[in-house]
Amino acid sequence: MCYTVSIFSQTHVIETDLGQVFEDATEFVPYVHVSGFVHPELPIGVAEDGIRMMRWGLVPRWTRSRQQADEMRGRTLNARSESAYEKPSYRDAVRKRRGLLPVNGFIEWRHEGKLKIPHMVRMRSSEIFTLGCIWEEWVDPESGQCEETFSILTTEANILMSHVHNSAMRMPVVIPHRDRSAWLLADDREQVQPMLRPLEDGLLEAFPITREVSKIRVNTTEPQMIESVGETVA
Numbered sequence: 001m002c003y004t005v006s007i008f009s010q011t012h013v014i015e016t017d018l019g020q021v022f023e024d025a026t027e028f029v030p031y032v033h034v035s036g037f038v039h040p041e042l043p044i045g046v047a048e049d050g051i052r053m054m055r056w057g058l059v060p061r062w063t064r065s066r067q068q069a070d071e072m073r074g075r076t077l078n079a080r081s082e083s084a085y086e087k088p089s090y091r092d093a094v095r096k097r098r099g100l101l102p103v104n105g106f107i108e109w110r111h112e113g114k115l116k117i118p119h120m121v122r123m124r125s126s127e128i129f130t131l132g133c134i135w136e137e138w139v140d141p142e143s144g145q146c147e148e149t150f151s152i153l154t155t156e157a158n159i160l161m162s163h164v165h166n167s168a169m170r171m172p173v174v175i176p177h178r179d180r181s182a183w184l185l186a187d188d189r190e191q192v193q194p195m196l197r198p199l200e201d202g203l204l205e206a207f208p209i210t211r212e213v214s215k216i217r218v219n220t221t222e223p224q225m226i227e228s229v230g231e232t233v234a
Contacts, residue, residue, distance in 0.1 A: 001078055001165070002131070002152050002172035003036045004107040004213075006120070006226055007043070009128055014043060014102050017128045018180075020050040027053045032225055033107055035217035036077035036152075044133060044150055045100040047184040054099075058151040059138040060089045066140055069147075079134060079151040081173055081196035085189060090151065093134035094192070098183055099150060100130040100175060105226070107213060108165040108206075118213045119164045119206045120226045124234065132173035132183060132195065158198035163233060164206045174199040207232040 007014075008030040015021050022028060022043065034040045041053040057073030076089060084090040105122035123129040135150040153173040161171035175183045179195050186192045208230035219225050 001154060001168055001170050002106050002108070003077055004033055005031070005036075005042070005101070005103045005131075006033050006105045006107070007031055007101075007103050008220075008223075009102075009104060014128065015051065017126075018045045018051060018100065018102060018130070020045045022051045023049065024053070030220060032219040032221065032223055033213060033216075034219070037074065038217050039073055040218070042101060042150075044135060044148075045102065045130070045180075045184070046097075046135070052148060054135055054148040054150045056152075057149055058089065058093065058134065058136050059147065059149045061092070061136055061138055062088075063138055064141065066142060069138060069140070073149070076149075076151050078154045078172075081132075081153045081155045084134065084153060084196075090134060093136050093151075094153075095189070097135045098186075098192070099133040099135050100180060100183065101133050101150070101152065102128045102130050104128060106131075106172060107209070107226070108161070108171075109167075109214070110164050110208075111167045116214065118209050118211060120209050120228070121161070121164060121204055121206045124203060124205045130175045130177075130180060132175045153196065155196055156198050158204075159201045160204050160206060160233065161198070171198060173197075174204075202234065205232050205234040 011025040058076040084094040109116040207228040
């Protein structure tokens with residue numbers, strides 16, 4: 001699972017890392033951390049149009065009403081990569097509309113008895129890394145407004161994430177820099193499937209952060225919220 005992310009780098013840093021340009025950089029809001037359950041708009045790199053702001057929580061094209069769309073969002077923050085090609089909500093998007101979510105890190109909770117200890121997970125050697133996403137366009141039948149939404153794909157946990165996210169043993173699909181172009185442009189499942197795997201061990205690190213994070217769904221201004229309060233695990 002992956003329900004809380006950090007993305008606070010400056011827009012030009014994101015553009016340089018992805019090799020793409022924001023459609024409108026003024027729309028970008030940096031987050032020290034943000035929960036998917038508030039359905040924020042986050043930057044998604046797509047194949048043809050650069051970096052577009054999309055709302056977290058995929059709404060399939062066939063959704064019939066605003067009420068149904070709002071109900072759907074909370075169930076589609078993540079999409080299991082093992083079943084995405086079969087699920088009606090995801091199968092068209094995973095074939096045709098894959099994207100990259102640049103993040104500085106994401107937060108998962110380790111269970112220690114009755115305690116849930118939040119951990120910041122980040123790349124050891126780079127400021128930004130990208131999570132594999134799928135996205136959709138949905139048109140509200142009442143207003144005619146077009147809304148772009150996305151889900152983060154998840155896969156089995158690697159060794160580090162098995163330790164950090166020990167309750168579910170899952171992690172987001174991380175698309176390494178070398179695979180980004182292939183991820184966005186691949187035409188068939190045989191090309192995409194090998195990228196839907198746990199990230200190789202040794203590239204990520206994790207450390208415990210304040211439990212205050214668990215009480216706050218959105219934080220944009222207090223970097224101390226994601227500073228280490230314990231030993232780093234790699």
